[in-house]
Amino acid sequence: MDDTQRLFVKVTRESLPQVKDKYPFLYLEHGRLEIDDSSIKWIDATNNVVPLPVATINALLLGPGTTVTHDAVRTAAAANCAICWVGADSLLFYSAGFLPTADTRNLKKQIELSADPKKSIEVARRMFARRFPDVDLTGKTLQELMGMEGNRVRVLYQAKAEQYQVGWKGRSFTPGKFEVSDLTNQILTATNAALYGILCSATHSLGYSPHIGFIHCGSPLPFIYDMADLYKAELCIDLAFHLTRELAGRYDKHKVAAAFRKRVIEMDLLAKYGEDIAAMLGVARADRRR
Secondary structure (H helix, E strand, O other): OOHHHOOOOOOOOOOOOOOOOOEEEEEEOOEEEEEEOOEEEEEEOOOOEEEOOHHHEEEEEEOOOEEEOHHHHHHHHHOOOEEEEEOHHHOOEEEEEOOOOOOOHHHHHHHHHHHOHHHHHHHHHHHHHHHOOOOOOOOOOHHHHHHHHHHHHHHHHHHHHHHOOOOOOOOOOOOOOHHHOOHHHHHHHHHHHHHHHHHHHHHHHOOOOOOOOOOOOOOOOHHHHHHHOOOHHHHHHHHHHHHHHHHOOOOOHHHHHHHHHHHHHHHOHHHHHHHHHHHHHOOOHHHHOO
């Protein structure tokens, strides 16, 4: 695939970030992590060797075709660098290794806000305020806010269906039966999953927990679902109806993935996400560094 259509670019000596503070994360695929003189090196599929300054990286995202030695994991952990296992371009999130010595300031702040009912609803209102900028949400309960959001999304679906002249019977998804949904719902399901994968990786790398939410509950990744709703209108919903018109009734995972990556890059989501978490949680800039 052309690197201009990739969410992450190939790691080389020249493309490594030059930063004074911790870099949020580095994505790697088709290669192996090994130890060389007590430091980690990345050897890609063409045998190019890139020393990785793991002490300046919050997390390594290991994509398809990667292997890692025990010593490399040990060295990364000693440098307080987390390791996550993800799909191509981090569009799917599989698992993450947790560090016994990781800085927990962001996680602690997230837990404190979630555990306090008054502070938790304040965070929820800030999240909803992004979708209702002209509405006074003071005093609104979580149930009222969720009802407003449900109506907003239903209206948005219908508006996009009319804009792109696409038939729409409502959102539907049957777990394990992706193919039984109509084309628009298939694209929505795929792009939603991709968005969750990206945000899950980024959330771990920034020192927050995907499992501590403020709006969603009773689901595996409530905080990811909370934050994803800030971006779905542009990255998933509009794209789904736009592609339904273009694909003419036949789902094409490569075209869907390419179109989604393009929008993520245009939005600069990876840079925007950390700022948005801070704004939603009311976290000062100094508190966001791990």
